[in-house]
């Protein structure tokens with residue numbers, strides 16, 4: 657079997673999960689190069705990895721570069737993706753910098769794997785909250801069409817990176833041990849026993865960037881800008897695993913039974929929908945898993961062909977690392 661030279665850029669919450677996912681899914685890695693902003697050694701599941709500072713020439717000989725660096729002007733993708741492509745790698749980027757660019761496919765393999773072949777050196781992973789919603793809604797969209805989506809997200813602190821995980825752990829430790837230690841709060845406010853109805857920056861229309869990502873990315877992935885979508889994104893006091901309550905209206909007549917039947921066979925979905933026995937997905941079910949869990953399927957009591965679903969997934973895995981590695985798997989198939 658052909659083996660590939662793979663680079664992972666960033667060793668924060670997502671980058672470390674990428675290294676784990678590559679191994680767990682037995683991606684045919686010949687040589688693995690790991691980059692961040694400085695040289696060091698990290699240990700993941702008992703294995704040591706040498707991390708090198710990202711510099712010119714780092715991607716020579718690399719076939720696939722999985723980017724999990726910070727977004728923005730000084731972020732890894734803006735600074736190094738063009739170089740990686742020039743040096744011969746195909747870039748799969750987790751950040752938002754390239755997602756909405758016209759010639760960059762935005763891919764959730766369960767929904768639009770075919771878009772991968774249009775890439776010109778870079779393929780983007782959607783935002784974590786978009787990915788899990790797409791996995792659950794894609795089969796419904798393909799069979800019944802969708803004209804309206806209203807999503808409320810309940811996003812874990814790991815979605816804000818390694819620093820968010822450290823903050824929540826320190827806050828609960830401080831509370832449990834009743835110590836006066838002062839806790840750094842990169843998220844701004846306390847997240848223990850709390851939530852923030854605000855992720856990302858506010859736009860002029862008072863929606864946040866995180867909320868608009870769900871709208872624009874869903875339109876791009878489905879190649880359908882007619883779906884009327886709006887979202888409220890909330891950061892909750894959960895360590896890992898995003899949840900979403902999603903309302904949708906189908907274009908063609910549909911029933912709860914038909915949705916259950918579709919989702920019970922859908923790629924990447926685990927149906928967990930037995931309300932009489934209190935069975936529904938929770939973040940603890942999805943932690944460390946690659947699938948998207950769906951439950952609480954029910955019809956809206958007032959609107960025809962309108963339904964609610966509850967969708968939960970591991971944001972570091974399906975919402976980031978696993979989706980990127982799945983794209984790499986599709987790439988090498990082609």
Ligand SMILES: NC(=O)c1ccc[n+]([C@@H]2O[C@H](COP(=O)([O-])OP(=O)(O)OC[C@H]3O[C@@H](n4cnc5c(N)ncnc54)[C@H](OP(=O)(O)O)[C@@H]3O)[C@@H](O)[C@H]2O)c1
Pocket residue numbers: 665666667668669670671691692693694710723724725726727730731732735750751752782783784814815816817818819971972975976
């Ligand atoms: N967390 C999630 O659930 C999630 C989900 C979907 C997408 N994403 C996206 O995935 C990316 C990574 O997120 P994260 O949560 O893993 O963040 P993180 O925990 O803050 O880690 C960021 C990593 O990027 C590295 N980095 C930043 N700028 C760099 C540069 N210029 N050159 C090389 N390395 C650089 C950092 O290096 P140092 O360690 O040396 O500082 C660090 O290892 C972000 O774009 C994020 O938006 C995250």
